[in-house]
Amino acid sequence: MPHPTACLALADGTVFHGMGFGAVGTATAELCFNTAMTGYQEIMTDPSYAGQVVCFTFPHIGNTGVTPEDDETADPVAAGMVVRWDPTAPSSWRAAEDLGTWLARRGRIGIGGVDTRRLTRAIRQQGAPHVALAHDPEGNFDLEALVAQARGFSGLVGLDLAKEVTTRQSYRWGEGKWAWGEGKWAWGEGFAAPRPDARHRVVAIDYGAKRNILRSLAHVGCDVTVLPATATAEEVRALNPDGLFLSNGPGDPAATGEYAVPVIREMVDSGLPVFGICLGHQLLAMALGARTVKMNHGHHGANHPVQRRRDGKVEITSMNHGFTVDAQTLPAGVEETHVSLFDGSNCGIRLSGRPVFSVQYHPEASPGPQDSAYLFDDFAAAMDRAKDDAAA
Incomplete structure (x- = not known):
């Protein structure tokens, strides 16, 4: 049996x-x-x-490249990934590269052959641990030093990571959703020209936005301009948007909220339709007066x-969050619209009588697969109504 070439050290010494x-x-x-x-x-x-290493509970990771x-x-x-079985050669016709090469080229570490069931049980029982993940082809590891590194990790509480992952400059999004059966995007390619028949101007504040969220906004008729996480209310207003979108993102919402919440609160007070997802949901809730917890x-x-x-x-949803409202x-005046059937935690809010709402989960990720896609239509409809009211 070959000697181990990677190890995962937990702060408790495991x-x-x-x-x-x-x-x-x-x-x-x-x-x-x-x-x-x-x-x-x-x-x-x-x-x-x-700021996270992901342990995958499904054992076959990497098999489609x-x-x-x-x-x-x-x-x-x-930061890295932990899997049960070592990734195999890709078996999908869509694969352009194998997982290991892709990770290496981008500086991310993977470890296979781990008892992920045991690890998952430990996380559920003891909470998300701090870890050090190491890969050395020679298998030389200083285990005491790795455990010390894990114990020295500051954790995500109080950490503003949105500034690290946000765009550095504004841009207009120009790509639609995947056209199944045609093998291509509905139009555009990433940062190409926006949707030619767009009927709504939307500003999306990027706290760590996923591309498929931007595609989903474009799909319902939005011309999307993306601004950095630190965008000011003046910068938002300068684009004369019909609506404001608050993206997903990492880290502690209370830390990001120090600069994001005042901007969001000002936009809500202006009467602009607002839609948030994940971190955007948490920031909107804070702007309306709620708190978040780890x-x-x-x-x-x-x-x-x-x-x-x-x-x-009941919607089957995709989730990724370590903090909750x-x-x-x-x-x-703030209504709870959705709740988790796993633990009863908050999964959505709406400002009563106003076109302002958000959800904790990811409606663009197709887990149901389209159970929650209606939320993008709801946002577009809210902007339609706002325009009608303004014209009346």
């Missing part, structure tokens, strides 16, 4: 050995688990995973049932 792939080196981060059976490339390139079309950002953002191990997966309170409909702190 060490898992396995076979390394991807980049060589060491990474320190928080460890979370994800229960999705597909979408490992989208997960690794989701900016919301900044990777393709640029599935990237949610230009490069992987998660979860024990968070929600990460593509199989999370969420109930819509107005009619009891404390529903007990929602002020009067």
Whole structure:
């Protein structure tokens, strides 16, 4: 049996050995688990995973390879990945590269051969641990030093990561959703010209935006301009938008909220339709007067049932968050619209009588697969109504 070439050291002193792939080196981060059976490339390139190593509960990761079309950002953002079985050679006709080569080229570490069930149980029981993940082809590891690195990780509480993953300059998005059966995007390619028949001007504040969210906004008729996380209210108003979108992103919402919440509050007060997802949901809730709290191990997966309170409909959703809105702190006039059927935590809010709403989960990620796509239509309809009211 070959000697281990990678190890995962937890802050409590537990060490898992396995076979390394991807980049060589060491990474320190928080460890979370994800229960999705597909979408490992989208997960690794989701900016919301900044500062985290992802343990995949599904054992067969890497078997379909990777393709640029599935990237949610230009490069992987998660610090590393932990899998049960070593990645095999790609078996999909869409594969442009194997997972290990892709990770190595982008400086991300992988470890295979780990008992991910044991690791997942530990996370559920003890909370998301701080870890050091190391890959050395020679198998030389200073275990005491790695455990010390894990213990020295500052954690995500109080950490503003949105500034690290946000765009550095504004841009207009120009790509539609995938046209199934045609093997291409509905129009455009990334940063090409925006949708020619767009009827709504939308400003999207990028706290770590996924590309498929921008595609979904464009799909319902939005000409989307993306601004950095630190955009001011004046910069938003200068674009004369019909609506404001608040993106997903990593880190502690309270830290990002120090500069984001005043901007969001000013936009809400202006009467502009507002829609938020994930971190955007948490920031909107804070702008309306609620608070957020760190979860024990968070929600990460593509199989999370969420109930819509107005009619009891259950949506199968994709989630990725380690903080949550404390529903007990929602002020009067803010309605809880969705709740998790796993633990009852808040999954959506709406400002009563106003076109302002948000959800904790990812309606663009197709877990149901289209259970929650209506939310983008709701946003477009809210902008239509706002225009009609302004013209009346």
